[in-house]
Structures are given as C-alpha cells and as structure tokens.
Amino acid sequence: MPILLKPGREKSLLRRHPWIFSGAIQNVDEEPASGSTVDLLSFNKHFLARASYSPHSQIRARIWTFDDEPVDKEFFRKRIRSSLATRHSLLVPQHTDALRLIYAESDNLPGLIVDRYGDVLVLQSLTAGSEFWKETIADVLLEETGLKNIYERSDADVRELEGLPSIAGTLRGSSITQLPITEHNLKFNINLQSGHKTGFYLDQRANRQRVRELAKDRDVLDCFCYTGGFSVNALSGGAMSVLSVDSSADALELCKENAALNDLPTDRHTTLEGDVFHLLRKFRDEARSFDMIILDPPKFAPTSAQVDKAARAYKDINLLAFKLLRPGGILVTFSCSGGVDAALFQKIIAGSALDAGVDAQIVEHLSQAADHPVLLSFPEGTYLKGLVCVRG
Ligand code: SAH
Numbered sequence: 401m402p403i404l405l406k407p408g409r410e411k412s413l414l415r416r417h418p419w420i421f422s423g424a425i426q427n428v429d430e431e432p433a434s435g436s437t438v439d440l441l442s443f444n445k446h447f448l449a450r451a452s453y454s455p456h457s458q459i460r461a462r463i464w465t466f467d468d469e470p471v472d473k474e475f476f477r478k479r480i481r482s483s484l485a486t487r488h489s490l491l492v493p494q495h496t497d498a499l500r501l502i503y504a505e506s507d508n509l510p511g512l513i514v515d516r517y518g519d520v521l522v523l524q525s526l527t528a529g530s531e532f533w534k535e536t537i538a539d540v541l542l543e544e545t546g547l548k549n550i551y552e553r554s555d556a557d558v559r560e561l562e563g564l565p566s567i568a569g570t571l572r573g574s575s576i577t578q579l580p581i582t583e584h585n586l587k588f589n590i591n592l593q594s595g596h597k598t599g600f601y602l603d604q605r606a607n608r609q610r611v612r613e614l615a616k617d618r619d620v621l622d623c624f625c626y627t628g629g630f631s632v633n634a635l636s637g638g639a640m641s642v643l644s645v646d647s648s649a650d651a652l653e654l655c656k657e658n659a660a661l662n663d664l665p666t667d668r669h670t671t672l673e674g675d676v677f678h679l680l681r682k683f684r685d686e687a688r689s690f691d692m693i694i695l696d697p698p699k700f701a702p703t704s705a706q707v708d709k710a711a712r713a714y715k716d717i718n719l720l721a722f723k724l725l726r727p728g729g730i731l732v733t734f735s736c737s738g739g740v741d742a743a744l745f746q747k748i749i750a751g752s753a754l755d756a757g758v759d760a761q762i763v764e765h766l767s768q769a770a771d772h773p774v775l776l777s778f779p780e781g782t783y784l785k786g787l788v789c790v791r792g
Contacts, residue, residue: 401432401609402439403453411444413449413463416777418460420451432457434563435532437464437471452510452529456563457746462510470637472599476509476533477540484544490770497686498581498590500602500771501545506772506781514541515598516681518579519589520549522598523571538572549563551575553590553599565705568593580661586628586636587661590652601629603768603784604696607732607775610766610788611694612637613732618691621645621724623676623717625784628655630694630702635664639692644671644678680720692730693721701739710737711748718752722760725791731760734786759792 409424420440432438432453440461450471451461464471471673483502490501502514504526511527521541525531528617530552538550550572569575577593583605590599608629614632622631625644632655635640644655652671659669671677674695677769695717701710714735721731735745746762753760765785769775773780 401428401436403428403432403439404441404445405443405448407443410446411532413440413466415755416466418463418508418510418520418775418778419459420463421460422460426462430508435528435530439530440643449692452527452532454528454562455608457528459562460683461507462527464508471778473536473540476537477544477689479507479509480537480540480544483509486773487771492769492771496581496583496605497582498588498600498602500769502591502744503772503781505778508775512537515600515602515620516545516547517581517592517599519547520551520579520592520593520653521545521547521595522551522553524556524598525552525554525564526556526558526562531562534571542572547573549576553574553592553597568581579631584633587633588632588658589661591654596626600625603697603736603772604629604734605769605771607734607766607769608633610764611692611732614788615639615642615692618645618730619689620692620694621690621721622694623721624681624695624697625655625671626696628649628658629670630696631655632662632664634692634694635659636662637668641668643690644669645674646671647673661779676717680717680724684723686721687750688724689726690724690729691726692732693725695721695731696736697734699737700735701737704739706737707739707744710740711733711744714740714745714748715752715755718749719756722753722756722758722791725758727791729791729792731789732766732786732787733767734766734784736784738783739740740785742782745785746787747758749789753789759791760789762787763790764788 404426406426449463451463511530514525515522524703552571590598612633615637620639620642622644631644634712702715768784
C-alpha cells in the first residue's frame with residue numbers, strides 16, 4: 401500500500417534515516433494494518449522505501465529497505481545472514497558465547513533485538529513491524545544459526561507506544577530460563593526471565609575487560625554493580641578488595657554467586673545493599689577512600705526531556721566519587737542515557753572534578769561493544785558513553 405509524504409519530507413529518507421514521523425505523511429488512503437508493509441512515496445510519487453506501518457506510534461513507519469525488493473522470508477534471511485557475518489568478522493564469538501546478533505535499526509532490522517546466550521537465542525520485538533514478522537524471523541533465526549531454542553523478552557516499556565502488549569516466555573524449543581555463559585574466560589549465571597535487558601549487559605563486555613586489566617592491587621568500589629559484571633572482572637584482575645554496591649538484594653546475591661562460580665578470592669569481596677547516592681555521602685563522611693571507582697548507573701535520561709535532572713544526578717555521584725578517590729586513583733564512569741550525549745557527559749564529569757576540588761585527566765573514552773554497532777545514518781543507535789579518568 402502506498403503512502404504519500406508531504407513535499408520536502410523525503411529528505412531524511414534520502415539520507416537513509418530509517419524513521420518517518422506521522423507529521424511527514426501527506427495522506428494514507430486506507431489505514432494499513434499494524435506492522436504491515438507499505439511503500440513510501442515522495443510527494444511527486446517517486447518510490448523512496450518499503451517500511452513497516454505503526455498506526456499507534458509517532459514514528460509511523462520504519463524502513464525495511466530503500467530498494468524496490470519484496471519484504472518476505474528471504475528478505476529477512478538476507479538481513480539476518482549479514483548481521484551474523486558481521487559478528488563473526490569482528491571475532492566477538494571467539495571471546496564469548498553471549499553476544500548481540502541483531503541490534504535493530506543499526507542492523508537494518510528496526511525494532512528487532514536478538515541476543516545469543518550459549519545455545520539460547522533471546523528475541524526482543526519492540527515495534528509493530530518486528531511483531532508482524534516475528535514468527536517468520538524466528539524460523540529464519542533457527543535455520544541460520546542451527547540452534548533450537550528461542551526465549552522471548554518482548555516486555556520493554558516502549559512496546560506500549562506501539563500499542564503492543566508485554567510478552568515474555570519460550571518462543572521456540574524448550575523452556576530454558578537459566579544458564580551460564582562464558583565471557584573472556586569468566587563465567588556468569590544468566591537469568592533470561594528476570595535479568596535486565598535480555599539477561600545481561602552485553603554492551604559493557606569490552607569495558608569489563610578493561611576494568612579487569614586496570615584493577616590489579618587496587619581497592620575497588622563498584623557502584624550499581626547489578627550481578628557483578630565489573631566486580632567479578634576486578635577480582636579476576638587481581639584487585640586488593642572489591643566492594644559491590646546495589647539497591648537490589650537479589651542482584652547482590654547473584655553478584656556473590658558469580659564471584660564464587662569463578663573461584664575468585666571471595667575473602668576480598670564484599671557486597672553492600674543500599675542507595676549509591678546515600679552511601680557515597682556516608683563514605684565521604686567516614687573519610688573512606690578507594691583506588692578505583694566504577695559508576696554504571698541506570699538510565700537517568702531515557703530521552704532529552706529528562707536531561708537537566710539527569711545531569712544533576714550524574715554530577716552528584718561523580719563529584720562524590722572524585723572525593724573518594726585516592727591520588728592516582730581511577731574513575732570509570734558511564735552514562736547509558738540516550739538524552740545525554742558524549743560532549744555533555746564529558747562536561748558534567750569536568751564540572752564534577754572541579755567542584756570536588758581535584759585535578760583529573762581523561763585517559764580513555766569507552767563505548768558500547770562491537771556487537772552493538774551504530775549505523776552512520778542512524779546516530780540514535782549510540783547510547784553508552786564511558787570515561788576513564790585518573791585523579792591527579
Ligand atoms: N554495572 C552493571 C549494570 C548496572 S544496571 C553491569 O555491568 O552489569 C543498574 C543497577 O543499578 C541495577 O542493578 C539497579 O538495581 C541499581 N540501582 C538503581 N538505582 C540505584 C541506586 N540509587 N542505588 C544503588 N543501586 C541502584
């Protein structure tokens with residue numbers, strides 16, 4: 401079904417951006433079904449792209465292809481093969497059996513996330529289009545990977561904007577919800593049912609490895625530790641001590657389990673349940689200090705609307721962290737807020753050091769792992785920013 405765009409509104413498509421907002425649409429003859437495939441035409445009726453239709457979302461159409469080709473099972477096979485080939489060429493599967501195979505818009509498959517945990521694929525469908533093709537996509541995934549099990553985690557809040565219900569459970573094969581994965585020779589227990597995102601923060605893989613390299617002989621404070629991705633790596637890297645802080649008792653239990661799973665010196669590991677904002681103040685008042693502090697908080701600003709509040713929160717924890725760092729100590733600080741870009745994040749961290757009264761240098765810029773690529777025509781795919789700072 402053809403959809404005509406308003407005059408001039410073809411520009412973003414000519415730059416190969418994969419979204420069309422409702423305001424760009426001139427007219428729709430007959431409302432297409434949710435998720436069905438539509439042709440986007442310029443005002444003078446030139447074919448621009450083939451897309452999925454989202455009647456409930458402000459992002460009314462998402463591009464499957466800019467070519468005049470059918471969108472069918474073979475189309476998804478071609479796209480999926482290309483994503484799998486990229487991961488292999490990047491050597492990611494050599495380092496881990498848990499990786500992102502398909503990262504939505506960045507892999508030219510809007511709304512579709514597929515992660516692999518051992519022999520289980522976890523599928524997250526976020527849009528009407530990926531939902532429409534879900535069963536076909538599941539078939540192709542099994543055919544192309546040779547795996548048998550798919551667990552579905554289509555329970556992200558953004559589905560509401562698409563008018564889709566929350567769905568979680570086994571989509572194909574047997575019901576496996578818990579399994580160990582191995583990353584850079586370290587094991588982690590993953591719960592596919594209740595774990596954050598699809599089970600684990602796969603995007604931090606390279607940064608966990610970096611923390612492992614830098615942690616030797618240091619007293620490490622891992623804030624917002626979740627199930628211990630950074631803590632386990634710091635211990636494995638020879639940290640003198642690791643204090644893992646999180647507000648979730650369940651996460652801390654898993655953090656301890658993950659340390660034990662790797663035969664790491666658990667006498668050097670302590671977990672502490674609490675609010676990081678409060679605990680950092682308490683540590684300051686007690687004049688405690690550390691050689692390495694990791695700050696990996698949850699998304700404070702999912703969109704630009706919450707930027708000011710988020711900036712204050714980042715400033716607060718980073719300022720306190722700088723105060724708790726011994727001279728020569730390392731701050732590894734992250735923001736996964738889409739609404740806070742890298743330049744703003746660096747400005748916030750600069751302000752934090754200034755107000756903490758310490759000199760610090762950025763020695764490294766960190767980002768999301770290679771299996772979370774960013775399509776150049778879709779910069780919105782960038783979200784994770786990290787800085788490694790050394791206190792003077
Ligand atoms: N660093 C982790 C991911 C962090 S996710 C990893 O690499 O795996 C964010 C974590 O912050 C969650 O575990 C959540 O329970 C915790 N959290 C959120 N707000 C918090 C707060 N105010 N104080 C302490 N922990 C908090």
